[in-house]
Amino acid sequence: MTRRRSVPRALALAAAALVASSVALVLPGHAEPAAAAIGSITWQDEFNAPAGTPVDQNRWRFDIGGSGWGNNERQYYTNSTSNAVHDGQGNLVITARKENPANYQCHYGRCEYTSARLLTAATFTQAYGRFEARIKIPRGQGIWPAFWMLGNDMGSVGWPNAGEIDIMENIGREPNTVHGTIHGPGYSGGGGITNSRTIGAPLADAFHTYRVDWEPNSIVWYLDGVEYHRVDPSRLGGNRWVFDHPFFMILNVAVGGNWPGYPDATTQFPQQMLVDYVRVSGYTSGGNPPAGTTRLRGAQSGRCVDIPNADPVDGAKLQIWDCNTTAAQAWTFASDGTVRAMGKCMDPAWAGTANGTEVNLVTCNGNPVQRFTLNGNGDLVNLSANRCVDVRDQNPANGGKLQLWDCTGAANQKWARY
Template identity: 85%
Template sequence: MLRARPRPRSRILARAATLALLAALALVMPPHPHPAQAAIGGITWQDEFNAPAGTPVDQSRWRFDIGGGGWGNNEQQYYTNSTSNAVHDGQGNLVITARKENPANYQCHYGRCEYTSARLLTAATFTQAYGRFEARIKIPRGQGIWPAFWMLGNDIGSVGWPSSGEIDIMENVGKEPNTVYGTVHGPGYSGSGGISGSRTLGQPLADGFHTYRVDWEPNSIVWYLDGVEYHRVDPGRLGGNRWVFDHPFFLILNVAVGGYWPGYPDAATQFPQQMLVDYVRVSGYTSGDGNPPPATTRIKGAQSGRCIDIPGANPVDGAKLQIWDCNTTAAQAWTFASDGTVRAMDKCMDPAWAGTANGTEVNLVSCNGNPAQRFTLTGSGDLVNLSANRCVDVRDWNPNNGGKLQLWDCTGGANQKWSRA
């Protein structure tokens, strides 16, 4: 929600109301299905919006940002806490309504605001690191209309934006009615430089309800539209910039009107415009307390009970990684580094010659910054090479000492399942 195209300045000014609240208590990509998904636990927070018609927002779950300062994007709405702009409809939905109106008391940065809307957030009521964050939404439509479901880091009050991090789960701009965007913003990749992906359907998203979701785990965020993956980000995508998605975030729902990226309403834009939210649900990440995994660990195979090992503890470039009886030597002391690499004995796990095909050997090579050296161990136990989109696999299902590793399509087989030990 902080990204504009073009954007002349950062969204720091957009956070004034959010910071006050915290002080008081803030390219089109094709679908890419992937069988390796995060291990998701039970629901930790939710709002099903089942209250009777006319019921205000539940302030034990949501609070409001209020004001018309342009929010860093030259937006034209004034956000209120009125049931005219956010209310239950009695049919299982929250309704956020953008209206064309300019009462004298709604002052914007350019004079009297022409529109009102609402922006709800959980900064004072709920934050969480890692897990599944999902909403079922029917978005509004029209030139200049900008609905969003997104998250900000809970440390925004102390470190500011973009160092706090931002995860945009769903953004749409009315001039692109068929396209959803998913983006992260952080230091060195904010505003129009955010790391973004998108998916375009054959009909406007506003024609019906869709589910918008991210699965977020240490060193990986994956976006889904209606259960189909279309974008993923890991530390290796940041061009050497800092990964700031390792602490709790809070949720935001809003409908903006106008701004640098969506442009402004025109004669064809009809008001009022409504965003219907059927539910918002957050599920836990099952790896424990939400903290990053230990820095150094053995990687143990589910089939064999043996660990990934550097043969002879000799870290020569091109050493063919194997499984071996688990031990405490440096040959099995792996580090999941912040740049997405997996390291031991000062070298990196590497697909031979940056290969991506089934059968590519998994070797040990000097760390070189090649994206081919990025791996992630998902909560479901798949050790995935992100460039190849394939899993680390024990060749020929060999459970014995010396069994060699390769890349292969993720099948869920026991010879592809790994855990930290």
Template identity: 65%
Template structure:
């Protein structure tokens, strides 16, 4: 494992606008909000020879009535909890936002009190939303917080990707001073994710920062939306296994999870594309779903309006590309967001005259019906020099 030297004293900058949160308010024993969280269920070792079986039972994940969500790992071996190597010895929970919320870039933060004990492995982390199509580690993994019981004072933040996964992950760590233990109190665990860097903090103290230059020539795959995961594992190759000193049940208590838009402060992010009525090209609701119809909207500095130009002819926001729907060259074809594919429908040139042209169609990005209202959809149209086809970088 590559462990970076600790860095401290760098204060958190102001984040962008809040885009998603869960404050876990609700009655004791209530389920996590099903509009925000789903469950991984099973006990196949999870690639690390772990010993827990993940359930959706309230005994393993529930609100506590005090504004927290609690994940509880228990020692139990019900007959119906089978693992690939035999009977699971423990139950726990693994909650995720996959299919409910994803975001590329921004601040991801949670206030958590971790459990304790040999073999206990709490984590707050993220996986790429293309996991199902490209697999792990090509999808990328950002570990915001990991702690293992035998290191009670140390938090780890790690990147996994092709050529730097598992024990070869690119890692930073921070150890609380004075022998304090993470499990004794709540701490705020944060990553700031920009197109060219990922930075880790605990309680506002920076302890790690990674850029593509740190990947030893391997591919930077942190350029598309990710979903979040909260879980408590028991055992596994890295933390080792519970022993006679480990007490159960063990609980991870989460006060909140909050996500903010990427704030472009000159650190390698994108720029707004400003046009008709001094409004910006915008992804509706900041939702990076394929096919999102791009629109005109009052400029607000959010990630939904930050467009990067990586030099391959594409314009990208929220980890996806500006695209002409179905590769059409017809007047009125929708301008949308889509997975970057290298298709000519995703090539755009901003001319010196302010025309944003798709060369394949030799037509311009146009504000429909000369309408300057927020939410007016963008379309492809013959270039005519109109004000509704003029754009500039801001």
């Protein structure tokens, strides 16, 4: 398996202008992120075994070797308790050591370091949900800890086509900074879609929680519960979104490599990464519907999203109407993230992302603003705006018009398949 990196770049954030609303409610002055619908825990390891206990191979297996792992890394990964073991204090400890035993040969010659790389490829995979770990990372120039995921089709389609989700990466020369990144076809290596968060103290000084919430067409990164990165298909510049199938998890500490550089006289060994827990939760079943048509019924009114007069003219202003079985209410959630009926797409007027933007019907054109997701909380979210489809003025009557608005949890923004 191959993993390539370069220094991630900061992402530019575009602020959407707010417009006045006639809704008689006190609403937030900025867009609140729409939350993924997270279910119960589906997999976990709390690392509570006695001191000296090896890794539980019902949960984790090992990658072994000194191939450089696509990054010119310097460590040899072993399955020894010298490099991965329970500490009896509720932690898994992954230890990078400076040693060069004769039987450990690396791509550049005799290895200088050993470490461990654990993965769940043979024991657990999952599509969507929450993936979280509480970790105290190691430190030092050339030290590269990571908590990340690869697509379970890695063996058949290879990297980066299988997809990669980096939940946590740190490089020793940036002690206060966590990086979160995706890699896929056309956006791999230095072109990965990435962002970072920097805090006021080295991450190695304490335990922190690192997590992603992953749902159809959306992945969100958190450090200690605070969001710092969000991606969806609109960020890929037309490249293929490959985050729609099961992935497996990886924990490792690399030594050296193209991105972090190499240990120097300041780097102290051994270096340890302590993992308090890894937990995975499911994604609830209320998300995007399967292939086929569905009506979208509003929680406030009991009425359905409708094309006026069943006339699919470009610019038709979508509305709510008594639910019926006509084609004007037969919506399909397409694999490209669009929501379609009568051969056209749900669309924010003039590619708008601001509060109050009308939601219309327009010819499907590949513009990222036409991508929506229906999450398990019942929010129909426009991914470019990160705003919800909302019934204007909370009007529950036939003919109530649709718009984008900050996700507030109000009943006029809640939708269900029907």
